[in-house]
Amino acid sequence: MGIKTGADYINRIKSRKPEVWLGGRVIEDIHNEPIFKQPIQEIAKLYDIQHDPEYQDDITHICNETGERVNNAFLFPKTAEDLQKRSKLFEVYARMTYGLMGRTPDFLNVVITSMAHNSWFLDQYNKDWSKNIHDYYTYIRDNDLFLTHAIINPQNDRSKQSHEQKEIYTHLGTVEEKEEGILVRGAKMLATLAPITDEVIIYSFPGFLPGDERHAVAFALPIDTPGLRIICREPMQDGTRSIFDHPLASRYEEMDALLVFNDVLVPWDRVFLYNNVEAANRLYPMTGIAEQPAHQSGVRGYIKLAFAVEVACKVADSIGVDGFLHVQRDLGELVQSVEVIRSLLRVAEYEYAINEYGEARPNPDALETIRGFLPEMYPRAIEIIQTIGAGGLLMSPTEADFNNPELRVDIDKYYGGRSGVTAEERVRVFKLAWDLCGEAFGQRLLQYERYYTGDPVRKRAIYYNKYKKNKNKNVSMVDEVLNNPKHVAIDVVNQ
Numbered sequence: 177m178g179i180k181t182g183a184d185y186i187n188r189i190k191s192r193k194p195e196v197w198l199g200g201r202v203i204e205d206i207h208n209e210p211i212f213k214q215p216i217q218e219i220a221k222l223y224d225i226q227h228d229p230e231y232q233d234d235i236t237h238i239c240n241e242t243g244e245r246v247n248n249a250f251l252f253p254k255t256a257e258d259l260q261k262r263s264k265l266f267e268v269y270a271r272m273t274y275g276l277m278g279r280t281p282d283f284l285n286v287v288i289t290s291m292a293h294n295s296w297f298l299d300q301y302n303k304d305w306s307k308n309i310h311d312y313y314t315y316i317r318d319n320d321l322f323l324t325h326a327i328i329n330p331q332n333d334r335s336k337q338s339h340e341q342k343e344i345y346t347h348l349g350t351v352e353e354k355e356e357g358i359l360v361r362g363a364k365m366l367a368t369l370a371p372i373t374d375e376v377i378i379y380s381f382p383g384f385l386p387g388d389e390r391h392a393v394a395f396a397l398p399i400d401t402p403g404l405r406i407i408c409r410e411p412m413q414d415g416t417r418s419i420f421d422h423p424l425a426s427r428y429e430e431m432d433a434l435l436v437f438n439d440v441l442v443p444w445d446r447v448f449l450y451n452n453v454e455a456a457n458r459l460y461p462m463t464g465i466a467e468q469p470a471h472q473s474g475v476r477g478y479i480k481l482a483f484a485v486e487v488a489c490k491v492a493d494s495i496g497v498d499g500f501l502h503v504q505r506d507l508g509e510l511v512q513s514v515e516v517i518r519s520l521l522r523v524a525e526y527e528y529a530i531n532e533y534g535e536a537r538p539n540p541d542a543l544e545t546i547r548g549f550l551p552e553m554y555p556r557a558i559e560i561i562q563t564i565g566a567g568g569l570l571m572s573p574t575e576a577d578f579n580n581p582e583l584r585v586d587i588d589k590y591y592g593g594r595s596g597v598t599a600e601e602r603v604r605v606f607k608l609a610w611d612l613c614g615e616a617f618g619q620r621l622l623q624y625e626r627y628y629t630g631d632p633v634r635k636r637a638i639y640y641n642k643y644k645k646n647k648n649k650n651v652s653m654v655d656e657v658l659n660n661p662k663h664v665a666i667d668v669v670n671q
């Protein structure tokens with residue numbers, strides 16, 4: 177067992193019956209639901225290219241343990257070469273989806289790999305937990321499964337801890353221990369792509385306090401486990417819009433969902449952490465599940481930013497405005513922002529460190545800096561597309577208009593771009609741009625970039641506080657220039 181095909185993935189979707197709610201109804205046939213059809217095809221492509229000689233060596237390897245070919249997301253990174261192999265996988269998957277799908281299978285498969293690789297951490301608390309994550313890693317690696325995750329509590333009252341919410345099981349928590357496992361109840365968000373995945377893993381960002389014990393759990397389950405209800409947000413498209421009119425929104429929408437656990441049984445062998453506030457708070461910082469997937473996020477974000485920047489340049493060129501100085505200034509800024517992220521990724525990959533457990537981790541400062549700046553650079557790219565495209569972004573005729581011969585003459589005349597750019601060429605670029613910068617689809621992509629890795633405000637504050645702590649340990653240049661006699665300047669004024 178090892179790499180699977182797109183058809184294998186689609187067959188798994190067909191055989192599962194998760195309880196998915198969308199627009200007030202239960203979706204009986206996920207595979208044939210128009211809203212999910214195209215995204216399923218996009219994920220299937222990622223499975224298929226594992227078998228394509230053009231990509232295979234870049235994104236898969238032979239597993240030492242089984243001798244089977246498996247995806248590079250399952251590699252325990254021990255060397256710089258391993259990090260490069262992973263980076264190549266992230267880049268190939270991101271290029272296939274233009275960085276617009278954030279939670280392709282590589283993301284969570286890297287999370288699971290990282291947890292399993294660092295199972296020494298769980299060992300300190302409970303040997304069963306570390307065995308469970310190892311077995312789970314082997315299971316998803318060998319069956320090449322696709323996961324979603326939900327690590328945030330629903331936004332009820334953020335001024336209170338989980339155990340202080342109005343009702344005790346608003347945030348997901350353990351109800352009781354059973355012979356077969358633990359019974360869990362309550363909700364967790366925001367599970368991207370949940371309806372079209374195989375499994376879900378639950379863990380949490382740190383933030384538990386004493387009293388939150390019942391909420392301090394981590395586990396994984398099949399997505400169609402009885403009692404697990406998936407409530408989808410309103411779709412950004414209806415699944416019937418044409419690729420001509422919505423070249424991106426018609427293909428790359430990632431559904432997001434709230435997960436409600438109605439007394440769901442988690443078998444003991446799927447429990448990775450339970451009833452332990454300290455372990456739950458340390459899981460994220462200690463098991464590499466911040467840095468390793470942040471490498472994926474960084475590469476994917478780089479491709480998405482580069483794509484948006486190319487769209488901005490094409491919009492400007494197609495209507496002949498890129499000769500104006502202020503437009504060149506804005507486009508130059510965007511091209512440089514792509515270079516900043518590309519350079520940070522190189523630092524992350526080349527200035528890696530091997531920890532005492534033999535795991536290679538990309539440079540965390542470079543990754544954290546990407547996390548800090550992408551949520552500013554990507555919205556800026558979108559804003560620049562909006563200001564360069566201006567009114568024209570709203571004025572594109574539809575595919576049906578193009579197909580009507582009575583209108584076509586006017587369309588060809590009045591919708592053409594600068595010399596050499598036909599009406600169809602210009603309109604197609606503008607429709608692409610509108611999907612990114614105007615449509616609800618594009619607004620979600622923006623929101624994703626701001627929040628996929630947590631609240632950017634608190635992330636920056638945490639980073640600053642870490643810097644301050646380390647800075648105090650090192651020699652301060654300011655103290656040195658003021659106090660070190662070797663560096664004190666001769667006081668020429670008073671001499």
Ligand SMILES: Cc1cc2nc3c(=O)[nH]c(=O)nc-3n(C[C@H](O)[C@H](O)[C@H](O)COP(=O)(O)OP(=O)(O)OC[C@H]3O[C@@H](n4cnc5c(N)ncnc54)[C@H](O)[C@@H]3O)c2cc1C
Pocket residue numbers: 279325326327328329331334365366367368369432620623624627628629630631633634
């Ligand atoms: C499109 C999209 C897809 C996502 N996909 C996933 C996914 O697949 N899986 C997953 O688990 N998560 C996913 N996330 C969720 C993501 O992890 C959260 O959005 C993120 O952690 C922020 O949490 P929140 O949205 O609950 O915002 P909140 O934490 O509620 O923040 C709301 C506002 O209040 C402020 N605030 C709240 N609490 C505090 C505090 N204690 N101190 C100071 N300020 C505070 C914040 O600064 C912010 O301005 C996704 C998010 C988006 C937007």
Ligand SMILES: O=C(O)Cc1ccc(O)c(O)c1
Pocket residue numbers: 287325327465466469470471473547628629630
């Ligand atoms: O922080 C990152 O950039 C990567 C990331 C995002 C969301 C997660 O759930 C996670 O474990 C890691």
